[in-house]
Amino acid sequence: xxxxxxxxxxxxxxxxxxxxxxxxxxxxxxxxxxxxxxxxxxxxxxxxxxxxxxxxxxxxxxxxxxxxxxxxxxxxxxxxxxxxxxxxxxxxxxxxxxxxxxxxxxxxxxxxxxxxxxxxxxxxxxxxxxxxxxxxxxxxxxxxxxxxxxxxxxxxxxxxxxxxxxxxxxxxxxxxxxxxxxxxxxxxxxxxxxxxxxxxxxxxxxxxxxxxxxxxxxxxxxxxxxxxxxxxxxxxxxxx
Amino acid sequence: xxxxxxxxxxxxxxxxxxxxxxxxxxxxxxxxxxxxxxxxxxxxxxxxxxxxxxxxxxxxxxxxxxxxxxxxxxxxxxxxxxxxxxxxxxxxxxxxxxxxxxxxxxxxxxxxxxxxxxxxxxxxxxxxxxxxxxxxxxxxxxxxxxxxxxxxxxxxxxxxxxxxxxxxxxxxxxxxxxxxxxxxxxxxxxxxxxxxxxxxxxxxxxxxxxxxxxxxxxxxxxxxxxxxxxxxxxxxxxxxxxxxxxxxx
Numbered sequence: 138x139x140x141x142x143x144x145x146x147x148x149x150x151x152x153x154x155x156x157x158x159x160x161x162x163x164x165x166x167x168x169x170x171x172x173x174x175x176x177x178x179x180x181x182x183x184x185x186x187x188x189x190x191x192x193x194x195x196x197x198x199x200x201x202x203x204x205x206x207x208x209x210x211x212x213x214x215x216x217x218x219x220x221x222x223x224x225x226x227x228x229x230x231x232x233x234x235x236x237x238x239x240x241x242x243x244x245x246x247x248x249x250x251x252x253x254x255x256x257x258x259x260x261x262x263x264x265x266x267x268x269x270x271x272x273x274x275x276x277x278x279x280x281x282x283x284x285x286x287x288x289x290x291x292x293x294x295x296x297x298x299x300x301x302x303x304x305x306x307x308x309x310x311x312x313x314x315x316x317x318x319x320x321x322x323x324x325x326x327x328x329x330x331x332x333x334x335x336x337x338x339x340x341x342x343x344x345x346x347x348x349x350x351x352x353x354x355x356x357x358x359x360x361x362x363x364x365x366x367x368x369x370x371x372x373x374x375x376x377x
Numbered sequence: 378x379x380x381x382x383x384x385x386x387x388x389x390x391x392x393x394x395x396x397x398x399x400x401x402x403x404x405x406x407x408x409x410x411x412x413x414x415x416x417x418x419x420x421x422x423x424x425x426x427x428x429x430x431x432x433x434x435x436x437x438x439x440x441x442x443x444x445x446x447x448x449x450x451x452x453x454x455x456x457x458x459x460x461x462x463x464x465x466x467x468x469x470x471x472x473x474x475x476x477x478x479x480x481x482x483x484x485x486x487x488x489x490x491x492x493x494x495x496x497x498x499x500x501x502x503x504x505x506x507x508x509x510x511x512x513x514x515x516x517x518x519x520x521x522x523x524x525x526x527x528x529x530x531x532x533x534x535x536x537x538x539x540x541x542x543x544x545x546x547x548x549x550x551x552x553x554x555x556x557x558x559x560x561x562x563x564x565x566x567x568x569x570x571x572x573x574x575x576x577x578x579x580x581x582x583x584x585x586x587x588x589x590x591x592x593x594x595x596x597x598x599x600x601x602x603x604x605x606x607x608x609x610x611x612x613x614x615x616x617x618x619x620x621x622x623x624x625x626x
Contacts, residue, residue, distance in 0.1 A: 188463055213463070218456065218464060219385065219389060219461070220455075221388065221389040221392035222389060226385070230381055231464075231468060233378060233381040234382075234465070234468035234469060235469055
């Protein structure tokens with residue numbers, strides 16, 4: 138299954154946030170969306186997830202009998218829902234609302250969920266809420282999963298374990314992962330294809346290897362160097 | 378799925394002490410007033426009339442408003458503000474199942490508290506078993522009519538704070554448009570039922586009138602009980618259709 142985006146345009150009033158975006162996202166691959174704050178990454182994610190209407194262009198699946206947004210799980214940056222339920226109760230509730238939920242045991246261990254499973258959502262920290270959000274995105278068991286800064290707030294060891302887990306979901310379970318992340322150092326093997334956004338347009342794209350070959354003499358190593366060459370900014374500046 | 382949604386709603390409502398306390402307290406205050414009035418006044422007939430004519434109906438109106446409309450609206454508005462519907466639309470639960478699941482929770486809370494409240498009032502005023510059951514029945518019809526309205530209000534407001542600020546005037550209109558004209562018309566020597574046609578838009582009218590008839594304050598209701606049942610079911614259907622339209626946008 139391939140998700141195709143053609144000439145996608147999104148405007149807020151007179152401001153064009155996405156300007157004729159065209160790209161494809163296929164199952165069994167992991168995509169990285171890079172771009173500074175306000176470049177349109179999150180808007181693109183919300184359009185792909187069907188949360189945001191768009192003005193022009195199309196988003197379609199090759200299997201046109203299914204609506205694209207039914208096949209996409211979006212991990213929102215935060216999870217504020219059900220503030221008076223415990224983390225384990227929220228997970229249990231969602232598990233019962235999904236006909237064929239994903240088995241999240243491994244992910245729960247990676248995200249250290251057992252340390253705060255009995256905490257009410259309203260009492261959890263930002264990092265813990267993000268962990269709940271990531272877990273629920275997988276629990277939905279959709280072929281396309283959009284993750285918004287999944288590595289933020291994680292220590293190096295957990296980052297690596299999560300990256301290994303994500304890679305297995307792509308290779309073994311044929312998932313399509315679309316990641317918005319500026320924390321990519323040491324995790325670059327995870328990404329099959331990279332889109333770099335600026336002012337609502339893809340200004341550069343290609344596979345990891347293609348981009349490294351295209352921009353060989355970089356100040357910074359790996360994709361961070363490619364990003365700097367293309368945008369003139371460091372990845373740290375990406376989050377503002 | 379219905380049970381899971383109901384369980385989630387009930388757990389959240391029980392653990393949200395501030396809102397729960399705020400919803401339970403007003404009807405209880407009128408019960409406490411009744412106990413105090415009965416203890417301090419020597420005229421049993423006057424006391425019985427005060428309790429049945431004012432305290433008990435206001436208690437029940439408040440309880441119904443709190444549990445069939447207010448708490449459900451605030452809960453739904455909170456779900457909306459926290460983008461919970463974005464998550465839910467990706468699960469396999471349909472909006473109708475969620476509506477039913479929450480409805481089960483609302484029904485259980487309202488009925489449990491209504492039974493406790495009526496037992497409390499039966500302790501200070503004479504309420505026959507038949508009246509007890511009939512009051513219970515009409516209250517559930519009101520619940521049926523008002524519960525879908527909570528989805529309409531929550532659907533048009535931004536968050537729970539806006540919902541709360543809308544509910545206050547809503548409560549005043551729903552309650553006092555019935556109790557005040559009735560009180561002043563009675564004082565003025567007129568029969569309030571002659572004017573009920575002008576208040577027929579308000580579901581609380583049917584509760585108020587049935588309560589007065591069941592508590593033997595009036596001889597008969599304005600219309601027959603089955604008319605009230607049909608009208609309230611009609612309200613429920615109209616509100617449900619409107620709610621569906623709002624959530625399909």
